[in-house]
Amino acid sequence: MNVELYERIWMWVAAGLLALFLCAIFVSAGVNAIQPPSHIETVDPTTLATHPEFGTPGVKVQPDGSVVVSVVAQMFSFSPDPIEVPANRPVTFRLTSPDVIHGFEVVGTNANAMVIPGYVSQFTVTFKNPGEYLIGCNEYCGTMHHNMVGKLIVKKESR
Numbered sequence: 761m762n763v764e765l766y767e768r769i770w771m772w773v774a775a776g777l778l779a780l781f782l783c784a785i786f787v788s789a790g791v792n793a794i795q796p797p798s799h800i801e802t803v804d805p806t807t808l809a810t811h812p813e814f815g816t817p818g819v820k821v822q823p824d825g826s827v828v829v830s831v832v833a834q835m836f837s838f839s840p841d842p843i844e845v846p847a848n849r850p851v852t853f854r855l856t857s858p859d860v861i862h863g864f865e866v867v868g869t870n871a872n873a874m875v876i877p878g879y880v881s882q883f884t885v886t887f888k889n890p891g892e893y894l895i896g897c898n899e900y901c902g903t904m905h906h907n908m909v910g911k912l913i914v915k916k917e918s919r
């Protein structure tokens with residue numbers, strides 16, 4: 761079978777691009793620890809106010825020292841705000857929404873999840889650098905979407 765030279769060149773270019781994109785996936789998953797969500801848990805969005813966990817969102821320290829933060833994202837704020845967590849300790853965020861889809865992104869870190877009504881989005885991160893971080897909603901959720909911001913304070917551990 762005869763394949764034209766130019767055709768052959770483009771076939772190799774296409775194959776090379778595919779290999780490059782595959783590499784990009786593996787590098788971002790391995791080096792930057794970007795992972796697709798794997799936690800599936802449902803919650804009734806209509807009764808969040810009386811929910812044992814999300815009725816009183818906040819930061820809870822577990823007996824083993826790990827930290828769990830329950831967050832309710834709703835038009836157009838995050839609760840609690842600010843969120844205060846210790847540095848260099850695993851922090852598990854549990855997020856849900858009573859109204860529409862929101863985003864929860866801690867700017868400058870890889871903490872970033874979609875907040876979907878009816879579901880609990882959960883992920884665990886360890887913040888190494890103490891300081892103040894901006895939390896932004898990165899899913900368009902209504903007229904005041906651009907004002908939907910929160911603050912995360914990462915505190916240095918006092919020993």
Ligand code: CUA
Nearest residue numbers: 862897901905
């Ligand atoms: Cu909430 Cu955009």
